[in-house]
Amino acid sequence: MIILEQLLNGLTIGSFYALIALGYSMVYGVMKLINFAHGDLFALGSYLGYSLLIWGAGAASQRFGLWGGMIAALLFSFFAVGCAGVLMERVAYRPVQKSGRLPLVVSALGVSIFLQNSIMAIWGPRYQAYPASVVPTHAIHLGWLHVTIMQLFILILSFMLMLTLYYIVQKTTFGAAIRATALDREMATILGVDVRKITLFIFFLGPALGGVAGVMNGMYYRQISFVMGWNYGLKAFTATILGGIGNIPAAMLGGLLLGIVEMFGAAYISSAWKDVFTFLILIIILIFRPTGLIGEKVAEKV
Amino acid sequence: MGKGRGTSKFSLLAIILLFCLYPLFSNFYWTDVAFFFGVYALLGLSLNIVLGETGLFDLGHAAFYAIGAYITAILNTLYGIPIIWLIPLSAIGAGLFAYIVTSPIIHLRGDYLCVVTIGIGEIVRLALINNPFGLTGGPNGITGVGRPSLGPFLIDSPTRFYFYVWGILVIVIICLIRLQRSRIGRAWNYLREDDIAAETSGIDVRHFKLLAFVMGAALAGVAGNIYASKLMIVSPDTFTFMESSMLFCIVMLGGLGSIPGSILGAGIITVFPEIFRIVANYRMLFFGGALVLTMIFRPGGIWPRKREALRLQVSNIDDVKGKVRGKLKAIDKSQNMKKTTSKNNSNEPNTIGNHILTTDKLTMTFGGLVAVNEFDLAVSQGKITSIIGPNGAGKTTVFNVVTGIYKPVSGRVYFEGNDITGLKPHKIAELGLARTFQNIRLFPNLTCIENVMAGLHHRMNSYVLSSIVRTESQRAEEKWALEIAMHWLEKTGLGDVHDELAKNLPYGKQKLLELARALSSSPRLLILDEPSSGLNDKETEELMVFLESLLEEQNLTILLIEHDMNVVMGISHWVVVMDMGMKIAEGTPKEIYNHPKVIEAYLGREE
Numbered sequence: 001m002i003i004l005e006q007l008l009n010g011l012t013i014g015s016f017y018a019l020i021a022l023g024y025s026m027v028y029g030v031m032k033l034i035n036f037a038h039g040d041l042f043a044l045g046s047y048l049g050y051s052l053l054i055w056g057a058g059a060a061s062q063r064f065g066l067w068g069g070m071i072a073a074l075l076f077s078f079f080a081v082g083c084a085g086v087l088m089e090r091v092a093y094r095p096v097q098k099s100g101r102l103p104l105v106v107s108a109l110g111v112s113i114f115l116q117n118s119i120m121a122i123w124g125p126r127y128q129a130y131p132a133s134v135v136p137t138h139a140i141h142l143g144w145l146h147v148t149i150m151q152l153f154i155l156i157l158s159f160m161l162m163l164t165l166y167y168i169v170q171k172t173t174f175g176a177a178i179r180a181t182a183l184d185r186e187m188a189t190i191l192g193v194d195v196r197k198i199t200l201f202i203f204f205l206g207p208a209l210g211g212v213a214g215v216m217n218g219m220y221y222r223q224i225s226f227v228m229g230w231n232y233g234l235k236a237f238t239a240t241i242l243g244g245i246g247n248i249p250a251a252m253l254g255g256l257l258l259g260i261v262e263m264f265g266a267a268y269i270s271s272a273w274k275d276v277f278t279f280l281i282l283i284i285i286l287i288f289r290p291t292g293l294i295g296e297k298v299a300e301k302v
Numbered sequence: 303m304g305k306g307r308g309t310s311k312f313s314l315l316a317i318i319l320l321f322c323l324y325p326l327f328s329n330f331y332w333t334d335v336a337f338f339f340g341v342y343a344l345l346g347l348s349l350n351i352v353l354g355e356t357g358l359f360d361l362g363h364a365a366f367y368a369i370g371a372y373i374t375a376i377l378n379t380l381y382g383i384p385i386i387w388l389i390p391l392s393a394i395g396a397g398l399f400a401y402i403v404t405s406p407i408i409h410l411r412g413d414y415l416c417v418v419t420i421g422i423g424e425i426v427r428l429a430l431i432n433n434p435f436g437l438t439g440g441p442n443g444i445t446g447v448g449r450p451s452l453g454p455f456l457i458d459s460p461t462r463f464y465f466y467v468w469g470i471l472v473i474v475i476i477c478l479i480r481l482q483r484s485r486i487g488r489a490w491n492y493l494r495e496d497d498i499a500a501e502t503s504g505i506d507v508r509h510f511k512l513l514a515f516v517m518g519a520a521l522a523g524v525a526g527n528i529y530a531s532k533l534m535i536v537s538p539d540t541f542t543f544m545e546s547s548m549l550f551c552i553v554m555l556g557g558l559g560s561i562p563g564s565i566l567g568a569g570i571i572t573v574f575p576e577i578f579r580i581v582a583n584y585r586m587l588f589f590g591g592a593l594v595l596t597m598i599f600r601p602g603g604i605w606p607r608k609r610e611a612l613r614l615q616v617s618n619i620d621d622v623k624g625k626v627r628g629k630l631k632a633i634d635k636s637q638n639m640k641k642t643t644s645k646n647n648s649n650e651p652n653t654i655g656n657h658i659l660t661t662d663k664l665t666m667t668f669g670g671l672v673a674v675n676e677f678d679l680a681v682s683q684g685k686i687t688s689i690i691g692p693n694g695a696g697k698t699t700v701f702n703v704v705t706g707i708y709k710p711v712s713g714r715v716y717f718e719g720n721d722i723t724g725l726k727p728h729k730i731a732e733l734g735l736a737r738t739f740q741n742i743r744l745f746p747n748l749t750c751i752e753n754v755m756a757g758l759h760h761r762m763n764s765y766v767l768s769s770i771v772r773t774e775s776q777r778a779e780e781k782w783a784l785e786i787a788m789h790w791l792e793k794t795g796l797g798d799v800h801d802e803l804a805k806n807l808p809y810g811k812q813k814l815l816e817l818a819r820a821l822s823s824s825p826r827l828l829i830l831d832e833p834s835s836g837l838n839d840k841e842t843e844e845l846m847v848f849l850e851s852l853l854e855e856q857n858l859t860i861l862l863i864e865h866d867m868n869v870v871m872g873i874s875h876w877v878v879v880m881d882m883g884m885k886i887a888e889g890t891p892k893e894i895y896n897h898p899k900v901i902e903a904y905l906g907r908e909e
Contacts, residue, residue, distance in 0.1 A: 032413075099601030100601070105359075106550070106593055109550065110593025113587075113589060113593065114591050117584070234424065276425050279425050283421050286410060286417065287407060290411075
């Protein structure tokens, strides 16, 4: 049963990674950019949710109850971080895009440094903690299995979000347009796809999902810090590559897989070396399958 | 010219003087800032080799810096080896480490390489924290690293450290400038611009990518050594992903591949936070914003590299031409001698003896698609052979298999009797097979003469050390290469634009430049993929005359893909027709002209 619990813990962390990874993957799809600022948007989401719950603790939690407060924080973070993402694209990426990929990478690093230090300037350099009173803390027991309400909530919400996104991307016309843009931006434009609209959508939704992951992460671990963006960003980004970058279902799978691998690595190998194993796995996969686990092999046109 | 040199010499002298006097006018604090400026300049230059010159995304460069610092710290504290001796050891250690970790991943491209280097950076940092074998001191690192001393002269004060690091830097800069303007530097630039074109021009891409990593890492290792002896402590906190990103920004801020740019970038990174120290909490916030703004307004960096003109130091160009012709003749003679021994004196175009290139049941598939199907080709020595066929017939794929870009699924390729199947493209180029591409593949940001010199790369020998020392033979070789490149530029009518960047040429001239690059390698078989596409009638006519003249003059064989029937029928001695990956007919142009299968392939069957 320990194994099952570990699997559940791994899935919980994995769903954070998956939600963040989606943002990396979607942005990479439309812009061929590794958005290094994405992890910091996740951290921003976490802090925004925290502030809403603290400042509005009287208002939100008491008027709408525990769940009402949580949902308010999630929604607020979703929209606020989504808007921050759109703003980021408009200010830092769109003007640089024509100059090629390397300047874009530097611009992304710049945004990342800017966001991280903004968070530090606003909320201070020390750890902050989500108060225990704003999140459910009890657990349920299913036979031997021990699951917290929070874990269940995170798993359900994450899977709902991912399924919705999967549906949009794979089953709707708009989703087909997104996939077409990811495959060949120029050709999609010629065929009448409104690439601007798709870019806007991607830069809203990707960060918004990261924002939600940030709030859930805060509720789960309670402790948040301004540098968490780098750590989670790096992991989620690893997950994206693990699955196959630019491919949305692959990012989800990569995230969940990474969470599970990490949990079992920590439990059965060594918790100090678990991150080393994570990166080793990444490198080994890239050596043998450079396009990730699900990514298709594309022959280069000479 | 003389005057310009004078002023630049004067300003250089002024800068040196300023640097020497700086510590007199500054306090220890600002002398230390200038010291760290020097360390970051070293690091920036080391990453510039990898990222700037060679175009490899390296976002884990701090790992090599860390290896150098830890080698110094461990060997100095455990065995008391003097810091100065540890400089070469740190360089070798970091270089060796880079060789070992990048060998298996060097084939990855762009973003994937970037991800793997981030991974390597993190693995190194985490390993240092985890204190393997009790060597690295865990999260707190190693304390008590000694000071360097030059003979009896101990380097301990900020001023001494300042002169120490900038002294090393000056040596490094001189070496790097010499390297940049040599066969090695050009090879790095070729593969940054277009690695497939570089490989088919005869440059061992894998080797030069690894060389860039090893040299970049070695230089970062030296920086690590200096850093460790200055702080007297090393800890994993220094070597984070953030540090690697900063180094990345140094190179990009200054300008890709620019030596003064990287130094300037290092200056910005170190001095900027000091100036904004008053607003302590916001300084990095400003810095992030400044990075974005720089990329918006100066995406090429603040001090980008300008390609220097490579001029021949000869007054009379005809003089050069005469000399070159003599040299080329000598080369041809030696090749002819080789050939006459194996030559089968027969005029029949498809007897085995005088086929320079043959393929045997060559097959290539992409997924389920059979692009080339058991294709047999025989190219006669000293003749022009054309491959024609409808679009998608597999013609270019045949070229790509023959030149080694693709490995065939089955079948063999023989060049001058040797089996070259599956050899790497640069090996095949060395054997005497040069090509052009259907969609021109030049090195857009290099000058025309540098483009042509790519073809000469594999005929030259100078390497890192001889390029830095500028040995007699290295200089002679450079001069020789310049002359030959100039000769081919003149021949293709591009002599006047030899210092122009390739990307600024009009389409027709770009095609000629690609041809000049292929010819400069003095090939015995020239493979041209649609040489006349995009040219007007007059240009096509000139090209045909030129190609025919090459057969005689250069003792060349030509194989081409062509859609223009006037060209095909006008200059070919032998025509091979392909459809659906198979050979459907071959013969003299006349025979092909009326061949029923050919007419069917092009116009469809008559019902």
